[in-house]
Amino acid sequence: MVRVTIYNEFIHEKTNTNVKAVYPNGLHEVLKEALCDEEITVRTITFDNIQNLTKELLDSTDVLLWWGHCKHADVPDETAVLVQNAVLSGMGAIFLHSAHHSKPFKLLMGTPCSLSWREDGDREYLWACDPSHPIAEGVDRYIKLEHEETYSEPFSIPEPDKLIFIGNYEGGEVIRAGCCYRRGYGKIFYFQPGHETYPIYYHPMIIRVIKNAIHWTYNPYRSDIDCPHIKRIEE
Amino acid sequence: MVRVTIYNEFIHEKTNTNVKAVYPNGLHEVLKEALCDEEITVRTITFDNIQNLTKELLDSTDVLLWWGHCKHADVPDETAVLVQNAVLSGMGAIFLHSAHHSKPFKLLMGTPCSLSWREDGDREYLWACDPSHPIAEGVDRYIKLEHEETYSEPFSIPEPDKLIFIGNYEGGEVIRAGCCYRRGYGKIFYFQPGHETYPIYYHPMIIRVIKNAIHWTYNPYRSDIDCPHIKRIEE
Amino acid sequence: MVRVTIYNEFIHEKTNTNVKAVYPNGLHEVLKEALCDEEITVRTITFDNIQNLTKELLDSTDVLLWWGHCKHADVPDETAVLVQNAVLSGMGAIFLHSAHHSKPFKLLMGTPCSLSWREDGDREYLWACDPSHPIAEGVDRYIKLEHEETYSEPFSIPEPDKLIFIGNYEGGEVIRAGCCYRRGYGKIFYFQPGHETYPIYYHPMIIRVIKNAIHWTYNPYRSDIDCPHIKRIEE
Amino acid sequence: MVRVTIYNEFIHEKTNTNVKAVYPNGLHEVLKEALCDEEITVRTITFDNIQNLTKELLDSTDVLLWWGHCKHADVPDETAVLVQNAVLSGMGAIFLHSAHHSKPFKLLMGTPCSLSWREDGDREYLWACDPSHPIAEGVDRYIKLEHEETYSEPFSIPEPDKLIFIGNYEGGEVIRAGCCYRRGYGKIFYFQPGHETYPIYYHPMIIRVIKNAIHWTYNPYRSDIDCPHIKRIEE
Numbered sequence: 014m015v016r017v018t019i020y021n022e023f024i025h026e027k028t029n030t031n032v033k034a035v036y037p038n039g040l041h042e043v044l045k046e047a048l049c050d051e052e053i054t055v056r057t058i059t060f061d062n063i064q065n066l067t068k069e070l071l072d073s074t075d076v077l078l079w080w081g082h083c084k085h086a087d088v089p090d091e092t093a094v095l096v097q098n099a100v101l102s103g104m105g106a107i108f109l110h111s112a113h114h115s116k117p118f119k120l121l122m123g124t125p126c127s128l129s130w131r132e133d134g135d136r137e138y139l140w141a142c143d144p145s146h147p148i149a150e151g152v153d154r155y156i157k158l159e160h161e162e163t164y165s166e167p168f169s170i171p172e173p174d175k176l177i178f179i180g181n182y183e184g185g186e187v188i189r190a191g192c193c194y195r196r197g198y199g200k201i202f203y204f205q206p207g208h209e210t211y212p213i214y215y216h217p218m219i220i221r222v223i224k225n226a227i228h229w230t231y232n233p234y235r236s237d238i239d240c241p242h243i244k245r246i247e248e
Numbered sequence: 249m250v251r252v253t254i255y256n257e258f259i260h261e262k263t264n265t266n267v268k269a270v271y272p273n274g275l276h277e278v279l280k281e282a283l284c285d286e287e288i289t290v291r292t293i294t295f296d297n298i299q300n301l302t303k304e305l306l307d308s309t310d311v312l313l314w315w316g317h318c319k320h321a322d323v324p325d326e327t328a329v330l331v332q333n334a335v336l337s338g339m340g341a342i343f344l345h346s347a348h349h350s351k352p353f354k355l356l357m358g359t360p361c362s363l364s365w366r367e368d369g370d371r372e373y374l375w376a377c378d379p380s381h382p383i384a385e386g387v388d389r390y391i392k393l394e395h396e397e398t399y400s401e402p403f404s405i406p407e408p409d410k411l412i413f414i415g416n417y418e419g420g421e422v423i424r425a426g427c428c429y430r431r432g433y434g435k436i437f438y439f440q441p442g443h444e445t446y447p448i449y450y451h452p453m454i455i456r457v458i459k460n461a462i463h464w465t466y467n468p469y470r471s472d473i474d475c476p477h478i479k480r481i482e483e
Numbered sequence: 484m485v486r487v488t489i490y491n492e493f494i495h496e497k498t499n500t501n502v503k504a505v506y507p508n509g510l511h512e513v514l515k516e517a518l519c520d521e522e523i524t525v526r527t528i529t530f531d532n533i534q535n536l537t538k539e540l541l542d543s544t545d546v547l548l549w550w551g552h553c554k555h556a557d558v559p560d561e562t563a564v565l566v567q568n569a570v571l572s573g574m575g576a577i578f579l580h581s582a583h584h585s586k587p588f589k590l591l592m593g594t595p596c597s598l599s600w601r602e603d604g605d606r607e608y609l610w611a612c613d614p615s616h617p618i619a620e621g622v623d624r625y626i627k628l629e630h631e632e633t634y635s636e637p638f639s640i641p642e643p644d645k646l647i648f649i650g651n652y653e654g655g656e657v658i659r660a661g662c663c664y665r666r667g668y669g670k671i672f673y674f675q676p677g678h679e680t681y682p683i684y685y686h687p688m689i690i691r692v693i694k695n696a697i698h699w700t701y702n703p704y705r706s707d708i709d710c711p712h713i714k715r716i717e718e
Numbered sequence: 719m720v721r722v723t724i725y726n727e728f729i730h731e732k733t734n735t736n737v738k739a740v741y742p743n744g745l746h747e748v749l750k751e752a753l754c755d756e757e758i759t760v761r762t763i764t765f766d767n768i769q770n771l772t773k774e775l776l777d778s779t780d781v782l783l784w785w786g787h788c789k790h791a792d793v794p795d796e797t798a799v800l801v802q803n804a805v806l807s808g809m810g811a812i813f814l815h816s817a818h819h820s821k822p823f824k825l826l827m828g829t830p831c832s833l834s835w836r837e838d839g840d841r842e843y844l845w846a847c848d849p850s851h852p853i854a855e856g857v858d859r860y861i862k863l864e865h866e867e868t869y870s871e872p873f874s875i876p877e878p879d880k881l882i883f884i885g886n887y888e889g890g891e892v893i894r895a896g897c898c899y900r901r902g903y904g905k906i907f908y909f910q911p912g913h914e915t916y917p918i919y920y921h922p923m924i925i926r927v928i929k930n931a932i933h934w935t936y937n938p939y940r941s942d943i944d945c946p947h948i949k950r951i952e953e
Contacts, residue, residue, distance in 0.1 A: 097828070101829060101830060101874070103615065120828060121828045122828055123802070123825060123826045123827055123828040123901055124806060124901050124902050124943075125806060125902065125943055125944065127943060127944050127945040128945050129945040129946055129947065129948040130945075130947060130948065131947065131948050131949060131950060133950055136420075138420045138421075138422075138716070140400070140401045140402075140421070140422050141401070141402065142401040142402055142403065142422075142424065143402065143665075144402050144668075144706070145573065145665070145667065145668035145669075145702065145704070145706065150704070154364075154400075154401075154402075155420075163948075165375070165389075165945075165948060166375045166376070166377040166389075166414060167375075167376065167377055167378065167379050167389075167943075167945065168377065168945075169806070169902055169943045169945070171876065171899075171900075171901060172378075172410060172411070172879065172900065174644070174645075174877065175407060175644075175665075176407070176411065176424075179401065179414060179422045179424075180422075181416050181417070181420055181421065181422045182416070183420075184950045184951055184952070185371075185373045185390075185416055185418075185951045185952065186373075186375070186416065186948075186951075187373075187375050187377075187414045187415075187416045187422055189377065189411075189414075194876075195613075195615070195645075195876075195877065196828055196829050196876060197615065197829050197830065197874055198614075198615035199615075232615065234615070234620070236614070236615065238829075238830055238832060238872075238874045239830065239832050240832040240833050240834040240835075240870075240872065240873075240874070241834055242834065242835060242836065243834040243835065243836050243868075243870060243891075244836060245836060245838055245889045246608070246889055246890045246891075247889070247890065332593070336594060336595060336639070338850065355593060356593045357593055358567070358590060358591045358592055358593040358666055359571060359666050359667050359708075360571060360667065360708055360709065362708060362709050362710040363710050364710040364711055364712065364713040365710075365712060365713065366712065366713050366714060366715060368715055373951070378900075379903075379941070380808065380900070380902065380903035380904075380937065380939070380941065385939070398713075400710075400713060402708075402710065403710075404571070404667055404708045404710070406641065406664075406665075406666060407644065407665065409642065409879070409880075410879075410900075419715045419716055419717070420716045420717065421713075421716075429641075430641075430642065430848075430850070430880075431593055431594050431641060432594050432595065432639055432850065433849075433850035434850075467850065469850065469855070471849070471850065473594075473595055473597060473637075473639045474595065474597050475597040475598050475599040475600075475635075475637065475638075475639070476599055477599065477600060477601065478599040478600065478601050478633075478635060478656075479601060480601060480603055480654045481654055481655045481656075481843070482654070482655065606890075608890045608891075608892075610870070610871045610872075610891070610892050611871070611872065612871040612872055612873065612892075612894065613872065613877075614872050624870075624871075624872075625890075635845070635859075636845045636846070636847040636859075636884065637845075637846065637847055637848065637849050637859075638847065642848075642880060642881070645877060646877070646881065646894075649871060649884060649892045649894075650892075651886050651887070651890055651891065651892045652886070653890075655841075655843045655860075655886055655888075656843075656845070656886065657843075657845050657847075657884045657885075657886045657892055659847065659881075659884075
């Protein structure tokens with residue numbers, strides 16, 4: 014079993030009528046229901062109880078999903094460092110949509126991870142530029158999202174180890190929408206879809222990709238990556 | 249001075265009225281006139297005199313531009329290997345548009361370099377996903393092409409060392425449109441724009457990018473990359 | 484079950500007394516015995532029956548291991564292209580030791596894959612520079628080989644997607660000894676150890692790494708990677 | 719002119735007799751004298767006046783060199799962030815030797831950047847694994863250092879965009895000794911040589927490499943990399 018923990022800040026769903034209409038119990042509950050199966054167990058955590066996002070929780074998490082937006086700045090620095098260290102030790106991490114600007118993602122990337130955006134409900138096509146990658150398994154040439162917030166290049170991330178998806182918006186923009194990284198012992202996947210006002214996480218192919226990414230980021234090994242002082246191998 | 253050689257097969261311009269209307273003397277002549285300046289000299293070669301594409305010509309070429317389409321299969325294998333070896337020894341190479349399927353590009357990549365395509369005259373936006381790269385110098389957020397042949401992912405190339413441009417077509421497709429590689433001592437840039445029925449190479453920003461790419465791929469050093477049998481450094 | 488095919492040219496073992504003493508039945512037989520387990524089945528093929536290295540054989544091969552040296556030039560070009568295409572379609576491939584200069588590896592890399600060498604029986608330490616990678620699973624900081632042929636940088640390969648091992652020779656040289664690539668749908672691993680005059684393939688940790696690499700390069704999916712002409716998604 | 723600023727913490731040279739014997743005025747002074755030429759101007763700064771490492775100083779610095787060791791933890795977090803942001807905006811940065819553990823380097827990498835080490839005065843050979851790269855220009859196959867502190871893999875850095883040098887130590891270790899990265903608009907080079915008890919920075923080829931790296935990391939453009947809210951391109 015892969016033990017997944019979903020962090021969703023769960024603010025917009027309580028304060029914005031349009032979001033509440035799409036995700037009445039929070040998008041984490043929709044993700045949880047969609048992701049749970051015979052291979053994946055899911056726990057959830059929200060901003061209101063972020064004090065429970067402890068080293069102990071991370072130690073028993075194989076893959077962490079992160080969705081955040083308006084509370085990025087209020088996530089304690091110590092929590093962000095805990096997440097960064099867990100990834101470096103081997104925990105998988107999937108950063109969803111506006112989590113490109115979350116503290117742990119920026120710590121792991123070392124760059125601002127900024128992009129441009131607009132909210133016009135554009136149609137998006139998500140193209141699998143590497144259909145051979147396990148994260149794209151089961152995806153046809155593209156996934157169509159009827160409406161999505163538009164994210165635009167330039168996206169100030171390090172060159173991905175592997176680019177899996179590119180998004181095309183009807184207004185003309187593009188975004189590197191599925192990006193793989195290895196950092197320390199951990200594997201990281203950034204996945205752009207998921208604006209809170211559209212039912213993105215009800216889309217079966219989006220769920221399929223996230224499930225694929227859970228299996229891809231899962232590393233059964235954890236390790237401290239500090240290196241010791243050594244002695245000469247042979248005298 | 250950077251010594252550029254442009255190979256253009258120069259067939260469509262003679263056999264297709266629409267192409268002839270855009271490039272009456274061949275697209276190589278338009279490129280030559282646009283690229284020549286106080287830092288760049290240009291020679292041209294076409295399929296009809298491809299026997300002149302010799303090792304001697306390549307030895308005196310700093311950067312080779314390659315445009316081909318209907319004559320890919322008729323380029324002699326020996327010529328393709330000469331180009332591959334020149335790049336490996338340090339010659340820069342820029343493959344334009346349908347040259348993604350040229351023999352020398354495929355030899356250097358090791359993959360089919362296939363993509364999907366359609367000809368509907370779509371509008372294309374070329375986005376600079378790394379505006380800090382010298383190849384993107386002077387480019388605003390994007391370059392707009394009123395009409396272009398549509399190229400679509402998946403594009404079966406090795407992961408680029410650096411991805412510079414991504415194309416968005418109005419029909420919904422995307423393509424990795426500006427891709428950097430190093431192979432041996434040589435630098436390679438693939439650049440997607442340039443369908444023969446549209447006046448792409450009259451666009452000042454397309455010329456700007458190609459000029460930038462000439463300077464980026466130019467390596468003043470040439471070297472044989474065979475490695476010798478060696479002796480133990482120290483007894 | 485992962486269906487492995489080992490190609491070993493099997494010449495040195497018949498013509499050189501020292502090699503015969505180490506591998507009396509050929510190094511492919513030692514590899515076969517060491518690799519077979521409840522998850523891996525192994526077939527072998529040698530230069531003398533290379534005509535059996537057909538598309539049918541490759542279609543039923545999940546991962547191909549390749550060891551060659553003095554017969555590189557005599558492998559038919561068509562066979563090398565068959566192997567290249569099988570990898571591009573999803574077959575895993577592991578190139579061992581002097582196979583860095585084999586035709587299929589050079590076709591897949593697009594570069595000369597040259598390196599310098601000497602035969603002084605140096606001690607080699609193989610360092611795992613990424614201990615988190617599944618190919619390095621079970622390896623301590625390094626693997627010690629009492630004697631090995633010395634391979635030296637510069638090694639004219641494309642920058643590996645991921646570098647797993649670096650070799651240190653007592654004479655002072657280094658080599659990128661474990662290199663991962665993705666090409667098309669296939670995964671490729673180059674692994675330097677394996678000179679025919681030393682009992683390298685009897686070393687349990689070398690076998691461990693090759694087994695790890697078999698599982699890593701294994702892609703259960705095969706696909707034609709040609710791309711079709713397309714129609715506009717939406718009118 | 720490329721405007722270089724050297725930060726050297728300048729502690730060991732004042733507190734350790736052996737170090738003082740090698741670098742009586744600090745290693746920054748030796749570097750400054752060696753690097754200044756008709757294309758490079760050099761300013762220096764030390765830990766004792768680190769309050770002068772301001773945004774203004776960085777704004778007028780094209781390339782920053784960083785040497786630190788025992789005072790890593792005492793560099794203010796704000797200073798480290800200033801350096802990180804300057805790099806992201808386009809300043810070049812060269813991190814020397816024990817600066818692998820400096821705050822700005824770790825912020826830019828997002829990983830612990832740990833390695834193992836021992837001080838036995840081993841001989842090191844630094845191999846140019848990509849002799850075609852401008853940073854390796856003028857380097858023969860290797861640079862020999864009679865004595866150097868030993869650094870050992872695993873080195874917990876992100877996969878380098880380009881690996882230029884690998885070090886071989888007589889005790890058997892290896893280290894990725896010359897590593898290139900792009901982050902935001904800035905270029906970064908990590909270069910391992912430079913233990914304070916050996917006269918490494920008097921070695922003409924080490925200086926040659928650092929000069930090459932200064933020219934390679936120098937980006938004449940600076941830019942804010944925040945991305946704005948955008949409007950739809952076309953209605």
